[in-house]
Amino acid sequence: MENKNYRFETEAIHSGYHSDEHKGSLVPPLYQTSTFTFSSAEQGERRFAGQEEGFIYSRLGNPTVKVLEDRMAHLERGEAGLAFSSGMAAVSAVLTALTKTGDHILCSQGVYSSTFGLLELLKSKYNIDHDFSAMTSSETLENELRPNTSCIYIETPINPTMQLVDLEMAASVAKQRGIPVVVDNTFCSPYLQTPISHGCDIVIHSATKYICGHGDVIAGLVIGTSEFIKRVAKTTQKDFGGTISPFDAWLLLRGLKTLPVRMDRHCENASMLVEYLKTHPKVETLYFPGFSDYENDTKIMHKQMKKPGGLISFTIKGTKETAQLFMNHLRLIKIAVSLGDAETLIQHPATMTHAVVPKEERRKMGIEDTLLRLSVGLEAWEDIKEDLEQALQNI
Numbered sequence: 001m002e003n004k005n006y007r008f009e010t011e012a013i014h015s016g017y018h019s020d021e022h023k024g025s026l027v028p029p030l031y032q033t034s035t036f037t038f039s040s041a042e043q044g045e046r047r048f049a050g051q052e053e054g055f056i057y058s059r060l061g062n063p064t065v066k067v068l069e070d071r072m073a074h075l076e077r078g079e080a081g082l083a084f085s086s087g088m089a090a091v092s093a094v095l096t097a098l099t100k101t102g103d104h105i106l107c108s109q110g111v112y113s114s115t116f117g118l119l120e121l122l123k124s125k126y127n128i129d130h131d132f133s134a135m136t137s138s139e140t141l142e143n144e145l146r147p148n149t150s151c152i153y154i155e156t157p158i159n160p161t162m163q164l165v166d167l168e169m170a171a172s173v174a175k176q177r178g179i180p181v182v183v184d185n186t187f188c189s190p191y192l193q194t195p196i197s198h199g200c201d202i203v204i205h206s207a208t209k210y211i212c213g214h215g216d217v218i219a220g221l222v223i224g225t226s227e228f229i230k231r232v233a234k235t236t237q238k239d240f241g242g243t244i245s246p247f248d249a250w251l252l253l254r255g256l257k258t259l260p261v262r263m264d265r266h267c268e269n270a271s272m273l274v275e276y277l278k279t280h281p282k283v284e285t286l287y288f289p290g291f292s293d294y295e296n297d298t299k300i301m302h303k304q305m306k307k308p309g310g311l312i313s314f315t316i317k318g319t320k321e322t323a324q325l326f327m328n329h330l331r332l333i334k335i336a337v338s339l340g341d342a343e344t345l346i347q348h349p350a351t352m353t354h355a356v357v358p359k360e361e362r363r364k365m366g367i368e369d370t371l372l373r374l375s376v377g378l379e380a381w382e383d384i385k386e387d388l389e390q391a392l393q394n395i
């Protein structure tokens with residue numbers, strides 16, 4: 001692709017790929033190989049010594065994977081990207097690269113449950129402590145930083161309560177302290193939000209979700225400066241080994257081409273369903289970016305997000321059993337964790353994604369027993385609404 005800045009929709013299809021380097025193949029070829037041959041022993045020596053560009057072994061790099069990494073770096077406005085075998089492989093490679101024993105991580109009020117598990121593990125095994133912060137203003141954020149805080153870790157919107165964190169505010173506080181801001185951008189994808197363009201340093205994705213979009217891959221991505229990505233590639237990725245398979249990278253490249261089209265539809269469907277759910281007598285509280293009463297959220301949303309996204313959380317009036325009964329009455333909507341797929345999915349965070357988080361911590365994160373999270377799919381929104389309607393009538 002020529003050196004011109006195209007619009008997001010065009011970059012999602014073309015960036016990072018030059019067909020003339022691949023015998024004219026329109027689609028990036030799948031290099032399904034574990035290793036690469038050297039033309040001589042000396043060439044092998046030069047490649048290992050870093051004196052010659054070229055592939056060595058697919059845990060250290062692969063041409064199909066490289067197209068994905070370059071494309072995602074472009075879309076996220078970063079310098080370089082790195083692909084992983086799962087979102088959690090990406091999170092753990094980043095956090096272990098940024099910390100050492102005795103450090104502290106300051107996190108947004110809620111994080112994905114396995115990220116929570118990883119933080120607990122880092123604390124118990126390596127004495128790397130963490131705290132959760134509401135991050136509502138620069139003053140509160142500054143006060144919660146410790147002398148040994150080595151990074152700020154943010155999810156926005158926060159899973160599953162959809163609270164937002166002001167990325168520019170967090171980045172400006174972190175800059176003064178000279179520490180990096182890491183953002184898990186899974187819920188938005190780069191189509192809705194690009195944290196690096198708001199001053200943040202590192203972006204993580206569970207590519208399993210919107211980047212893939214078809215529910216058939218588990219993968220992760222990290223985007224940052226060339227220096228940081230090189231460091232992770234040569235240490236916590238290479239030696240822990242959470243590398244993506246070339247076939248999964250190839251599927252992600254296919255998914256990425258339709259990301260803008262899919263995201264528009266996810267967002268459109270979600271907005272229609274919010275309109276329906278917000279006045280329903282059996283729905284107690286609705287959580288949707290820009291809709292909830294969180295202070296400043298609407299302002300933050302307009303500042304950093306293109307649209308509110310495709311995820312809706314809501315509490316049902318009643319008990320945990322009422323919420324489960326409602327789920328069991330659904331016919332079209334599938335009961336499953338994950339998000340960002342063509343199929344609309346519903347899950348019960350208290351007993352599913354966040355079951356490992358102790359009840360008291362869950363309460364602080366706003367995860368009640370009647371809370372449900374809906375990942376709005378690409379079906380006709382009227383069909384999704386009718387399914388919600390009949391299930392609500394049955395409780």
Ligand SMILES: Cc1ncc(COP(=O)(O)O)c(C=O)c1O
Pocket residue numbers: 086087088089112114155159184186187205206207208218219220338
């Ligand atoms: C916000 C967020 N981050 C990270 C992850 C972990 O990703 P993976 O399941 O691909 O390891 C998830 C998974 O649901 C997630 O929702």
